[in-house]
Amino acid sequence: MSTTTSTSTPGAGAVEPFDAIDVIRAKRDGGVLEPAQIDWVVDAYTRGVVAEEQMSALAMAIFLNGMEREEISRWTAAMIASGERMSFDALSRPTADKHSTGGVGDKITLPLAPLVATFGVAVPQLSGRGLGHTGGTLDKLEAIPGWRAALSNEEMMAQLEEVGAVICAAGSGLAPADKKLYALRDVTGTVEAIPLIASSIMSKKIAEGTAALVLDVKTGAGAFMTEEADSRELARTMVDLGTDAGVATVALLTDMSAPLGRTVGNALEVRESVEVLAGGGPADVVELTVALAREMLASAGRTDVDVEAALADGRAMDTWKAMIAAQGGDPDAALPVAAHTEELRAEADGVVAGLDAMKVGVAGWRLGAGRSRPGEAVQAGAGVEIHRxxxxxxxxxxxxxxLHTDTPERFGRAREAIDGAWDLAAPGTAVPARRIVLDRIV
Known part of the structure; x- marks a missing residue:
């Protein structure tokens, strides 16, 4: 390996142990990156020594040629090392976390966190905001009057000890290399690189310090990965990364060909989540919430509990109210309602054989429930309420x-997006029951 003296502004004059071009060439030509090369290139990119165009070239080489398990594990460790690590060792409760790869109507975190916490397992759920057709957990919860996403580490720890569950924004100190690389992937056509997706997700989750992690990896029309084989590979890669890092990790492969539940939006999804916590709600949302709760509890050593009973008897609802109130929210306040609505009606008789999650998700986004770029405001009441x-x-x-929105001029493009979402079979056709959990990967 040749060495070079960096001439870029950051760290000018410092002698670097590697040359970015050599690292790019190694992966471009199908080689396996050495651990020291990986450590250096992630750190040097974070410091600004490796230029954006150089990391773009390396990301594309990884996209085209892939990475071996040891490379991905080392890349993930280097991302973690770029920032701080959290620890929940001081808590009196065991911890378990959940991560979803995102989908349409995926409100599962909202009922799941308090449900698991009801059984004495702490759930430190560091969540994000929506972009495009997939909603963000923080955007949904911010529809609750007074609720705040930003907590200090001290506030988070206190809430985990007292309430058992917290859903809040991740601090900027966790895996800062990921934040920089994620933005680059978004504009260079390398978002779909499975090694980079897996290391992006797992670097943050491992840095968060939870002892156990359950992954909800979506597949289907409304998922980030639409093909099951790709989703399965992503799940396998992330489980391996967690295992290599000493975190008890399991993944459920779940269906996202159709929306989860009957609402897509922010306040709309909060309302539906509260229905689940009250012992009702759509069967698919309840099924996935219970399945993930069982996995999280089992990973924390709690296999002797009746999860459904905690939904039916109000215990999970009590934890939800305590969790919301601890972050300044009023769990009993009325949720925002959009100023304008428009109905969509069937043009023929039939049976719903399919409901395209992507079409519904894009419609909700265009109505104002999602954002086109980071930092853009969202409408709390906007979205889609599904009746069939x-x-x-x-x-x-x-x-x-x-359709719900505060800005009626959005209805036209939302109707265009959702047109054809309902696939109607002939009246009386027997439609197979939808499978939500497709596989379990350990």
């Missing part, structure tokens, strides 16, 4: 959905 889901009979004129 898979397997249900429809008559001509029946209500399929209600």
């Amino acid at each position: 889901h898979i397997g249900e009979e429809v008559r001509a004129g029946d209500l399929l959905a209600v």
Whole structure:
């Protein structure tokens, strides 16, 4: 390996142990990067010594040629080393965390965190905001009057000890290399590189310091990975990364061909989550919430509990209210309602054989529930309320959905997006029951 004296502004005059061009060439030509090369290139990129165009070239080489398990593990460790690490060792409770790769109507974190915490397992859920057709957990919770996402580490630890669950924004100190690389991948066509997706997710989750992690890896039309084989590879890679880092990790491969539940939006999804915590709610949301809760509890050594009972008897709701109140929110306040609505009605009789998650998600985004760029404001009341889901009979004129927005000029493009989302089979057609959990990967 040749060495070079950096001529870039950051660290000018310092002698670097590697040359970025050599690292790029090694991966471009299908080679395996050495551990020291990986450590250096991630650190040097974070410091600004490796230029954006150089990391762009390396990201594309990784996208095209892949990485071996040891390379991905080392890359993830280097991302973690770029920032701070949290520890929950001081808590009196065991910890378990969940991460979803994102989807349409994926509100599962909201009922899941308090449900798991009800059984004495702390849930430190550091969440993000939505971008594009997938919603963000923090955006949803900010629809609750007074609720705040930003907590200090001390506040978070106190809430975990007292309440058992916290959903808040991740601090900027966790894996700063990931934040920089994520933005670069977004504009260089390398977002879909599985080694980089896996290391991005897992570097932050491992840095968060939880003892156990359950991954909800989506597949289907509304998922980040639409092909099951790709989703399965991503799940396998992330489970291996967690295992290599000493975190008990399991993944559920779950269906995202259709939206989860009957609402897509912010306040709309909070309302539906509260219905689940009250012992009701859509069957698919309940099924996935319970499945993930069992995995999280088992990973923390709690296999002797009745998860459904905690939803039915109000215990999980009590934890939810305590969690919301601890972050300044009023769990009993009325949720925001959009100023304008528009109904979509069926044009023919039939049975709903399919409901395209992507079309519904894009419609919700265009109505104002999501954002086109980071930092853009979202509407708390905007979104889509689904009235006919898979397997249900429809008559001509029946209500399929209600669109919600504060800005009625958005209805036109939202209708264009959602057009054709309902796939109607002939009346009386038997539609197979939807499988939510497709596989478990350990």
